[in-house]
Amino acid sequence: MNPQLPLSLGLILALALTGCREQPAAASPSAQARWLEVPALPIVQGAVINLVDMQAPHKNPKVMAQLCALAKGDIQQEHANAFIKQQGGDALAIPQQGHLFSLLVNGDRKTQFSACAAYVANSVLSPLNLAELVAPHPVSEPGDKGKNPVPPPSQIDHAKLLASLPNRLAIAQANAELFALIATELQHRPGLTFGQYRQLSIEMFIQLAPDYLQRVKEHTPASSTEFKILNLDNQNFTFIGSNQTLFSYDYSGLRLQQNGIIWLGDGKLLGKDYFLKVAYLPEKAKQLSRIPTP
Incomplete structure (x- = not known):
């Protein structure tokens, strides 16, 4: 879609609320003279990367796909429970925190959204994982007797x-x-x-x-x-x-x-x-x- 679409309601409200913030106490001129002017981008970007490490340190693609779908309402809780079962787990036995699947079962919508959003944002702030894009190898013919077949090069x-x-x-x-x-x-x-x-x-x-x-x-x-x-x-x-x-x-x-x-x-x-x-x-x-x- 066109990137010039209007900002969503939440962003518009956030922009409006910036005018209602509590004003910080004014610093003395001598203190201001010692402030460093630092680009904001690496600070904000680094904060998002830190948030991923805090809320989804495993960065498991399959789990995060389920989490994002659950947070956005694309799937229901029973679908997430079925996914956990497919992975060999039991949704009823998963602790509320500290487990790979905790965010899939604890109902914490705010953290589900933030973990998903941080993971998505970070996906373009990290090197491209070429291993995820390798085409599956065709079945190779057996080699000479006593020799292991040489796998074809990755593509x-x-x-x-x-x-x-x-x-x-x-x-x-x-x-x-x-x-x-x-x-x-x-x-x-x-x-x-x-x-x-x-x-x-x-x-x-x-x-x-x-x-x-x-x-x-x-x-x-x-x-x-x-x-x-x-x-x-x-x-x-x-x-x-x-x-x-x-x-x-x-x-x-x-x-x-x-x-x-x-x-x-x-x-x-x-x-x-x-x-x-x-x-x-x-x-x-x-x-x-x-x-x-x-």
């Missing part, structure tokens, strides 16, 4: 890869929007520490998790959109879309371009730099001014 299932590109693009576009929204709110709270900004980012992402998943759905490109893979290896994954988009992931992270504008990456969100005023070692920083000039 990427390009049909499967191409089918995944619309979803990857939609996720990256939704990431850019939500990260920019969080960064905007964080800018209204200057003088916090790295840890405080990271925790706030986590809490804001959790609050907006259902809206984020809806935006991913709304960003799904039209079926007529064509994609072309430019590079695919362990160091770089790049593709372009006929909707004027470029998606690239390498050692430096994700970079998304929309109509030639950096939509996410290189420290930018929606084509703009977002900086936070961070209180770095605030107590120690006061002592620096006491060091005499040589």
Whole structure:
């Protein structure tokens, strides 16, 4: 669908509520002079990655697919219970926390949404797992007597890869929007520490998790959109879309371009730099001014 669709109701309300926030106490000019201006993107992005590790450290694709379907209402609890049984478990014996299947049975909708959303967002913030895209090997002919057959070389299932590109693009576009929204709110709270900004980012992402998943759905490109893979290896994954988009992931992270504008990456969100005023070692920083000039 068109990425210019209106924001979902939750995001609109969140934007409106930013004007109703509690105003932080003004810091002294001397304290403000010691704040560091730090790009917001790595802080927000790192917070989402941390949230995945907190709520879904196993990152099991099959379990997360069930969890996302359950959170969004695509399946009912009995379907999740049947899945657990297929995996050799018993839904009635699963503890509420600490088990691979806990989020599938504990009814904690808020955490189900946030774990799913963080997992989805993180799926384009990590290197492409080529092992998941390897085509199944054909049955090899037996070799010479006494020798093990040599397996054929692994090949990427390009049909499967191409089918995944619309979803990857939609996720990256939704990431850019939500990260920019969080960064905007964080800018209204200057003088916090790295840890405080990271925790706030986590809490804001959790609050907006259902809206984020809806935006991913709304960003799904039209079926007529064509994609072309430019590079695919362990160091770089790049593709372009006929909707004027470029998606690239390498050692430096994700970079998304929309109509030639950096939509996410290189420290930018929606084509703009977002900086936070961070209180770095605030107590120690006061002592620096006491060091005499040589």
